[in-house]
Amino acid sequence: MPQTATTNILAILEADFNGIIEEWLGTQVSEGVKRSDLFSDSESRSQNAELLKAFSKGVRAGVVDAEFDLEDTAWEDLRAVLADVTKERVNRGVTPTEMATFVLALKSPLFSRLEAMLSDDPSSLIQEVMLVTRLVDAFAIYTNEVFIEERELIIERQREEMMELSTPVVELWDRVLTLPLIGTLDSARAQEVMENLLQTILERQAEVVILDITGVGTVDTQVAQHLLRAAAAVRLMGAECIISGISPMIAQTMVQLGIDVGTVSTRSSIRTALADALKTVGYVITKTRDH
Amino acid sequence: MAGVTTIHLVERALLVSIQDDVTDTEIIDLQDQLSHRISEEEVRGVVLDISALEIVDTFVGRVIAQLAGISRLLDAETYVVGMRPAVAVTLVELGMYLPETRTALSLTHALTQLRRA
Numbered sequence: 001m002p003q004t005a006t007t008n009i010l011a012i013l014e015a016d017f018n019g020i021i022e023e024w025l026g027t028q029v030s031e032g033v034k035r036s037d038l039f040s041d042s043e044s045r046s047q048n049a050e051l052l053k054a055f056s057k058g059v060r061a062g063v064v065d066a067e068f069d070l071e072d073t074a075w076e077d078l079r080a081v082l083a084d085v086t087k088e089r090v091n092r093g094v095t096p097t098e099m100a101t102f103v104l105a106l107k108s109p110l111f112s113r114l115e116a117m118l119s120d121d122p123s124s125l126i127q128e129v130m131l132v133t134r135l136v137d138a139f140a141i142y143t144n145e146v147f148i149e150e151r152e153l154i155i156e157r158q159r160e161e162m163m164e165l166s167t168p169v170v171e172l173w174d175r176v177l178t179l180p181l182i183g184t185l186d187s188a189r190a191q192e193v194m195e196n197l198l199q200t201i202l203e204r205q206a207e208v209v210i211l212d213i214t215g216v217g218t219v220d221t222q223v224a225q226h227l228l229r230a231a232a233a234v235r236l237m238g239a240e241c242i243i244s245g246i247s248p249m250i251a252q253t254m255v256q257l258g259i260d261v262g263t264v265s266t267r268s269s270i271r272t273a274l275a276d277a278l279k280t281v282g283y284v285i286t287k288t289r290d291h
Numbered sequence: 292m293a294g295v296t297t298i299h300l301v302e303r304a305l306l307v308s309i310q311d312d313v314t315d316t317e318i319i320d321l322q323d324q325l326s327h328r329i330s331e332e333e334v335r336g337v338v339l340d341i342s343a344l345e346i347v348d349t350f351v352g353r354v355i356a357q358l359a360g361i362s363r364l365l366d367a368e369t370y371v372v373g374m375r376p377a378v379a380v381t382l383v384e385l386g387m388y389l390p391e392t393r394t395a396l397s398l399t400h401a402l403t404q405l406r407r408a
Binding site (some may be wrong): 195238 | 374375376380382383384389390395
């Protein structure tokens, strides 16, 4: 039987599967990346066992002439297990360093066993060590990639949630809507705000819309542009748009920047804007008693 | 021809409903017919219902703006009604704010405003 490059590693993995897991866990503890605070012992053990099982399956089928590619189908079990484990770890707040060290810790149990096995054949020992190093390194790099992807997914999801949270269109009165803008208004958000607003105008058949910018910290030319475009779109739909909450500071900035609001009505407070809006739809606010 | 647009006279206003499959030639014809009818029937306003329009381009935008200009010269107000959100966004993005036209949510709103005027 021809000696393939992986025979020795496979032999080691088969002979002492549980021993390797224990030592792997041990190395994780000594490297300080086990995070016993986040994972119970049995959880860590079963995660490691699954990973190692998938790893040996990959080594058996996926390494040809000491070459391998983790994207191959032979490695799909490892990729699947890794995706689950990484997801779990990201959710519990494990850092990238801990995640990489966690995988790299697999090297030392494998090395010590290879050394014991091949102590009388230094040249093949070196070759085996190099192969294991490449395998485990690729494994660790892949892990980190999955880890980062997972984190990016979380960021993307949170961004979407924030987007939804930050654009509530409120019906103040019959046919009067308000949109309190808070924070900064970049292009993506402005687009979201505008679409959301126009859709609500259609649904509620609103006649007046108050865009309140009390919560917007600064107004530069771009933010002003977004606001005016939203106001123009509202007008095209057939509703009236009032921009309220323009602070003295913002008024000064807008004039200094040469921003022309054209025919869009602007008010300093949402209070006056509301009074005007109610008047437009045919209501007046009356005082019923003196204090 | 499916997209023939008819013009109705209601309360001294011309009502036109523009269909989604309107062609460029038809819309030019419409512009011509409307100009004649505005001056012959002494209308106060033209109401363009574009609620069926799902897509606008600069051409349609420009024709609407021109119609508004023509109406104004002939002493009638142009109301654009029922614009869809996506159409409004597109027009704004194209920089066509249609300043000459008046806008309303629906035909009813436009007629109410015309009566008031």
